[in-house]
Amino acid sequence: MDKIRQDERVLLEVSHLKKYFPIRKGFFKRVVGHVRAVDDVSFSINEGETLGLVGESGCGKTTTSRAILRALDPTDGQILFRTESGEIVDLAALPEKEIRPLRSQMQMIFQDPFASLNPRMNLLDIVSEPMLTIEGIKSRKERSERVAELLRLVGLRPEYMQRFPHAFSGGQRQRIVIARALALNPRLVVADEPVSALDVSVQAQVLNLMLRLQRQLNLTYLFVAHDLSVVKHFCNRVIVMYVGKIVEDAPTDELYFRPRHPYTAALMSAVPVPDPRIRSAMTPLEGDVPSPANPPSGCYFHPRCPYAVDICSQKTPELEEISPDHYVSCHRAGELELTGVVDPRQAQIG
Numbered sequence: 001m002d003k004i005r006q007d008e009r010v011l012l013e014v015s016h017l018k019k020y021f022p023i024r025k026g027f028f029k030r031v032v033g034h035v036r037a038v039d040d041v042s043f044s045i046n047e048g049e050t051l052g053l054v055g056e057s058g059c060g061k062t063t064t065s066r067a068i069l070r071a072l073d074p075t076d077g078q079i080l081f082r083t084e085s086g087e088i089v090d091l092a093a094l095p096e097k098e099i100r101p102l103r104s105q106m107q108m109i110f111q112d113p114f115a116s117l118n119p120r121m122n123l124l125d126i127v128s129e130p131m132l133t134i135e136g137i138k139s140r141k142e143r144s145e146r147v148a149e150l151l152r153l154v155g156l157r158p159e160y161m162q163r164f165p166h167a168f169s170g171g172q173r174q175r176i177v178i179a180r181a182l183a184l185n186p187r188l189v190v191a192d193e194p195v196s197a198l199d200v201s202v203q204a205q206v207l208n209l210m211l212r213l214q215r216q217l218n219l220t221y222l223f224v225a226h227d228l229s230v231v232k233h234f235c236n237r238v239i240v241m242y243v244g245k246i247v248e249d250a251p252t253d254e255l256y257f258r259p260r261h262p263y264t265a266a267l268m269s270a271v272p273v274p275d276p277r278i279r280s281a282m283t284p285l286e287g288d289v290p291s292p293a294n295p296p297s298g299c300y301f302h303p304r305c306p307y308a309v310d311i312c313s314q315k316t317p318e319l320e321e322i323s324p325d326h327y328v329s330c331h332r333a334g335e336l337e338l339t340g341v342v343d344p345r346q347a348q349i350g
Contacts, residue, residue, distance in 0.1 A: 008082075011188060017038055036243075051238075107189050107190070109190070109191040113177050116177055122161065123161040124144060124147050186219070228271045237250065262338065285304050298313040
């Protein structure tokens with residue numbers, strides 16, 4: 001790939017990333033196999049872009065995001081990141097002591113705002129904690145001023161900084177998590193299903209806040225989610241994962257209305273249409289998701305694919321560009337006519 005060295009717009013490039021977890025058995029805990037949570041994943045993110053990472057539970061999307069931030073050490077591959085100074089570093093190859101200064105440029109918003117905040121710390125200590133660990137100890141006055149600024153930025157009152165997390169609702173807690181993530185002015189923010197634990201009305205408020213902050217602070221998002229309706233309206237580009245591999249990568253509108261992989265088509269056709277008169281052509285999937293510890297031969301999706309042929313079980317498909325910026329990992333991508341999200345303008349009514 002090496003796009004990051006050729007294009008200054010690219011902020012992050014992941015190349016052939018793998019994360020295997022060992023399976024140990026017996027008294028001596030010998031390794032008898034591996035769970036291939038992330039299996040040869042490659043993609044890039046441009047500065048200011050929002051990239052969605054979707055798939056069924058257990059497909060490896062969260063493991064991918066944590067490996068990028070080095071919360072998990074990758075088994076293999078490169079994670080190239082363009083720093084504020086313009087230097088390109090491989091996060092996968094750096095020791096922990098060299099990654100630590102870079103963590104201020106990469107932050108994470110966690111899924112559960114209830115579990116990600118320390119109940120024994122007030123807002124001042126929670127939001128200012130990254131300032132102590134990364135930038136060195138500042139005076140309490142300086143930290144208070146910065147926390148007040150961050151709370152205003154996410155729509156909370158500065159006088160709340162002496163309160164504890166139990167005094168806030170789920171949506172307010174997620175705003176606190178966002179304020180903490182922004183404390184060190186990051187360039188890349190990884191959002192791991194940031195609204196899945198919130199009410200629908202609150203979800204919209206938090207998503208609108210994240211979009212406003214992106215425009216205001218020039219943030220780049222890696223947005224991990226399973227709610228396809230949210231991803232459609234929030235992301236510029238979407239990657240679909242299945243059993244640790246990328247099966248499709250395309251601009252959002254093209255992926256939703258003209259998917260080229262059978263698995264993507266099944267996901268997109270399952271998106272509910274807010275009109276009971278519209279008949280959606282569902283593409284039901286049979287069978288279960290294979291285990292990443294013992295995946296099938298060839299294409300991992302072929303046991304469930306209604307379009308599978310002999311080559312699908314024999315040869316692993318490569319991720320190939322079949323149209324501008326549209327990549328698909330399927331032997332039959334060029335010949336299949338698939339249906340994605342129902343377009344109300346073309347739907348059958350009655």
